[in-house]
Amino acid sequence: MALEEAGDAAEVHRVFEEMPIVMYAMAGPDHRIVAANAVARAISGRPGQVGRTVAEVFPGALTQQILEVYDRVYRTGVAQPALEWRLQVEREDGRREEKYWDFVVSPRFDESGAVIGLTQYSVEVTGRVREREAERQRAELAERRYARARDVVVALQLELLPGGMPVLPRARAAAGYLPAEADTAAGGDWFDALALSDGRLALILGDVAGHGVAASATMGQLRAVVQDRLLDGGDIAAALAAADRLAGRLPAARGATVCVAILDPADGSLVYCTAGHPPPLLVGAGGPSRYLPATGAGPLGGGGGPFPLGSDRLAVGDLLLLVSDGLIERPGREYAESLVELANVAEDTAADRVLRDSGLTPVQRVCVQTIELLLRPTGHSDDVTMLAVQRVLPPAPLRRSFGATLESIAPAHAAIGDWLRELGAGDKDVTALRHAVSELVTNSIQHAYRGGAPGRVRLSADLDIDGQVRVEVADDGRWHEHPPSISGGLGLVLVEQMVHQFRLRRGHHGTTAEVRHRITTPARLLIAERVGPSVAGDPELLLVLDQPSAPGPRVRLDGPVTAATAGVLAKELQRLTRNGTRPLTVDLTGVTLLASAGVVVLQHVLRRDAEHDGSLVLYAPAGSPAQHVLTLSAMPHRTDDPHAAA
Structure with a gap:
């Protein structure tokens, strides 16, 4: 087409400049910007975009998988669209803005048909996404909505998977699970995290071939056998040998793969076995990631093992990731390429370099954001499961003292709530223990210091090596029975029903109420769009x-x-x-x-x-x-x- 057919040059320039969408033109394999309209220039707030590369203008493109899209379009010459990508842009003044975008990246060709650059146009769709998120938050909790929407097969599978991960003083665990064909199919992935009686933590991630009733039922049987053997002594080889014998009798279980790892949080020692499963990934706190060597065991059902073990050690801050092959064998990715990409993205999410300020703990962040970032360019055709554990320093115990007045109830239940959320405890456990503390503080005020007598109420909380929280509410007063009333004793009855153990000790020098409750952090059933933002504090x-x-x-x-x-x-x-x-x-x-x-x-x-x-x-x-x-x-x-x- 002759240049004059495009219209007057000044008019074309004016139309390009005034387009209400982001428009860029880039040249060369390093994607150097050669043209940017007014909206594009305003996005970053950085002057002088033209002549610089996309990576120089938008440093976040290096970790948010954007350059990977550009490189693929430049390499293949095939345009690629992207819908509702969540992106963070760092402005010149250091502020980070998070928004959602639809964009299309297209190749530019020279007269010979060779790719010489790219064009991109983008439309911000933050309002549309936020509106959808607001509607989701006004609905009932996502897990219940999913349970109603799914058929009985999926409900069966979710019942067979753990609802939460144990919380130990020196270890934090998390899991993310995204079913294949979300909302319509049940797969054979399973995972577990078990707090052993000696303070060690066992992690299991397995994969049964296929989907549907058979895969879910087989998964449940294998999980029960492995769980039972590990809880009875923590012997990995014995647990896998028992599962192997079961798989030999169940045709649907033959070929199932499983990775089992046991971490001693006290010294960081790790033993593991990869029975036909992808090896664990260790994300170092102060160094690069590395995959642990496969131990050489084959899939289950092969007839008696052997199941050799590997060993390693985690420093404080190190993360260990167990993943299913659904995250590695993604559409359009070579196996080796996918392993490298997984390691790089896991490093970035663990260090909070990507979608920052999420409010998640490092292990939760890795499970949620790594799956989101890796799957949004490729999609997935199989279940995707990730199990993570991080070795951490033990938390400081909670020690607080309050005046014996009703005004102390609010700061007491706020203190226990903040302490539990720092540990990563789930909402149900936080609610139960906050309720217990409020009732017990009220009990001390009303019974130990009758008539407004001065005094103090002490609150303490500790996390034991087996994942139990031990809470004590104590006073120095003398117990005074109240006259019978409608509410008499109701508070203590509710405490007994909401926690695992409750004991009240009365003496001449005060009353101590002790609560024991095993806490967990939720395992996250992910949804195809994304995981919603954290909820503001109460x-x-x-x-x-x-x-x-x-x-x-x-x-x-x-x-x-x-x-x-x-x-x-x-x-x-x-x-x-x-x-x-x-x-x-x-x-x-x-x-x-x-x-x-x-x-x-x-x-x-x-x-x-x-x-x-x-x-x-x-x-x-x-x-x-x-x-x-x-x-x-x-x-x-x-x-x-x-x-x-x-």
Whole structure:
């Protein structure tokens, strides 16, 4: 086409400059920018883009897989689109902005047909993605939504996999799992992390060929055998020999691969076996990554092993990754190339150099972000599973002391919550132990220091080598029984039901309440789009918020309902229900802690409502802290939103 057919040069330049999308033209294999419109220049906030390479203008392109797309298009001469990529751009002033983009990278050719450069146009779609994320967060928890949407085969597989990873003083574990054909198929990948009685941590990652009922059932049988043998002495060779014998009798299990590793967090010693499975990857805290040597054992079902062991040692800060072949054998990737790419991306995510400030621990970050970054250019055709453990320094024990007043309840349950989240404990465990601490602090204040007598309440928490948290709430007062009441003893009953062990010791010099509870960190079932952002911390004030847009009278509670805030709630509910004569829906979705004092208030309001034939409705979504306590207390409530249709 003759140049004049494109239009006047000045007009073409003006149109290019004013296009409301990002447009770049690049030359050469190093992708040197030769043209950039106004929107493109404004993205980085860096002057003088033209004449510099993409890597110089956007340093984050080196770790966010962008240059890999450019290199492939330049090498193959085939355009490549990308949808909703999450990218972080570091501006000239050091600020990092995270946004989502749709973009297309296309080759530029010379007269002979050789590739001489690239063009790229991009459209920001952050608003679209954020809106979708907001809708997801307003829905019920992702795990429950997935459980309802999946068929019975997938539900079976998820039931067979562990819901959480143990948390040990010197080791942090995490897992990420993405099923093949998300939402429609169940695969044969399985994983486990077991806290052994001597303080060691066993990690297992296996893969049964195929999908569907047979693969899930076979996986469950193999997992049970390996788990049982490891818990009975921690002998890897004996566990694999037992699984091998089972696989010899089960045709569906023949050829299954498994990697087992046992870490002693105290000294970092590691023993492992790769039975036909990809070798573990060690991401060093102060050096490059390296794959551990395969031990030479074959897949299960081959007839008796042998199962030789390898050994290594983890320094403090080192990460060990076990991965399924679904992450290595990705579409369009050679095996060796994929191994190198996995090691590089795992290094970057472990060091928090990519999608920074995620709020995840290093092992959680590696499991989530590595899978996201590696799969978004290629997709996946098989289950993808990653299991990670990091050797860490033991956490400092929690030691706090509070005045014996109701105002101490909020800082006490905030202190235990912050300490547990630093350990990576899951929401259910945090909720249970925060509830227990609030009840026990309230108990000390009301029984040990009757009538407002001065005193102190001491809170301590330790993490034992077997993954149990030991919490003590102690005082120096003398126990005083209260007159019988509706709420008498309810708080301690709830504590006993929510934790694994509870003991109360009373003496002449004070009362000590001891709670033991084994904590875990959640294993993450990933979704094809991405893992959502972390949720903001809980408020410490109780807010009673009117909902004027609801079709009927409705309020939402946000924050903790404890002895310190229950009085405010009682007055508000009395006013809003007009002493039980006015209908009201109470949305407990935002309640972070429902202590026994709050239960008593709600019981009283329900009883008063029934006397006046009113229509008070308590709404607590399934899985929420309030729903758990209301169920234990046998109080009527709804888990579905009564105003959802409206």
